[in-house]
Amino acid sequence: GAVVSQHPSRVICKSGTSVKIECRSLDFQATTMFWYRQFPKQSLMLMATSNEGSKATYEQGVEKDKFLINHASLTLSTLTVTSAHPEDSSFYICSASGLQGSTEAFFGQGTRLTVV
């Protein structure tokens, strides 16, 4: 299958600062990328869907000004958690679709964010 690389895998930041998480499709052009959030021992919740070159579509209850998503190229999407607070601590996972001949979405390895 195709490879999606997410960076960093772990990050610790101070409350009030911003953190950027990158999601790259390494061997295919990702026309659509998805960002999920996973709380401990819970399932994944879709935060937003982004299509290359257009604004992201956020799910209900997700603050678009707090979770900034940029999908400027067909191989890179970024999620920026602005003015992070301890309650933003979570596991964030991206997925990407667009591999030619496949409708499968491929997942990154996730980013563990801890806000102290």
Place this chain on the structure above:
Amino acid sequence: AQSVTQLDSHVSVSEGTPVLLRCNYSSSYSPSLFWYVQHPNKGLQLLLKYTSAATLVKGINGFEAEFKKSETSFHLTKPSAHMSDAAEYFCVVTLSGGYNKLIFGAGTRLAVHP
């Protein structure tokens, strides 16, 4: 609206014995159904998918699942568990053929004992 219920939050089996992870779905349309596996602090890997073709779907690592419309179920099975199967498993539903909105079940943690 689509939803998915994983009936067991934890399943524990002995190595070499069968695995059964249960999943029921609700969908107003023809659903696509998936099983994903997540190892600790890792991303998700697709095990198998059902998209309205054969109702018995074979996946990777010896897993398979059967789509039963009358029971609205998509249970995941494996004849013989390996230690490496210990992980979190997610049953997922979406509209047929679409990947835009994956609706995840709560997950089932599988423990495999020697």
